[in-house]
Amino acid sequence: MNPIFDKILHLSKPFLNTRHNDVHTAISTSIAFKLLEEEGGDEDIVIPAIMLHDTGWKRVPPELHLKAFGPGATEPELNRHHEVEGVRIAREILRKIKYDAPKTDQILEIIDGHDSRTTPISLNDMIVKDADKLWRYTRSGFNIDIERFGESPGEGLERLRSNLSGWFFTGTAKQMAAEKLIRRATEKNR
Numbered sequence: 001m002n003p004i005f006d007k008i009l010h011l012s013k014p015f016l017n018t019r020h021n022d023v024h025t026a027i028s029t030s031i032a033f034k035l036l037e038e039e040g041g042d043e044d045i046v047i048p049a050i051m052l053h054d055t056g057w058k059r060v061p062p063e064l065h066l067k068a069f070g071p072g073a074t075e076p077e078l079n080r081h082h083e084v085e086g087v088r089i090a091r092e093i094l095r096k097i098k099y100d101a102p103k104t105d106q107i108l109e110i111i112d113g114h115d116s117r118t119t120p121i122s123l124n125d126m127i128v129k130d131a132d133k134l135w136r137y138t139r140s141g142f143n144i145d146i147e148r149f150g151e152s153p154g155e156g157l158e159r160l161r162s163n164l165s166g167w168f169f170t171g172t173a174k175q176m177a178a179e180k181l182i183r184r185a186t187e188k189n190r
């Protein structure tokens with residue numbers, strides 16, 4: 001991995017120890033590398049964006065998290081708050097390591113709308129959005145989500161199944177999600 005990504009990862013760590021965001025970010029980053037291989041895109045934009053995209057959750061009180069995201073979310077402005085704070089934190093981190101300024105602007109724009117903006121602005125944006133959501137189809141993501149949403153495994157599978165066609169932008173991500181869904185559905189030990 002490019003050593004500058006290690007620096008970004010290191011500086012993001014203090015902001016990721018909430019909401020299982022440390023494991024989410026690690027898994028979504030490795031998915032982003034796979035999507036970059038298959039779909040193209042610029043890793044100098046995509047990798048910092050995915051590493052930093054959820055740092056803003058650190059500034060949303062944990063007791064409000066379940067009002068902000070997931071099937072029972074009632075306060076979407078709290079979700080917006082994690083994007084805005086994430087942009088602030090990412091800007092500080094990227095400035096600290098003197099990351100390329102035009103690239104920083106693109107990274108911040110992606111973070112700013114990673115949940116709230118439904119139409120992607122670039123291929124890089126699509127890859128970040130897809131890597132973020134593909135996590136929900138991984139074994140860790142699935143088990144964490146059904147527990148925090150109070151779902152049965154069957155309900156969790158149904159949530160993933162019903163969103164399969166709407167959540168993803170790249171062909172590679174759609175295919176990966178479908179494959180992971182089959183694996184989740186046939187898993188014996190959760």
Ligand SMILES: [Fe+2]
Pocket residue numbers: 053054082114115
């Ligand atoms: Fe997010």
Ligand SMILES: [Fe+2]
Pocket residue numbers: 024053054132
């Ligand atoms: Fe995320």
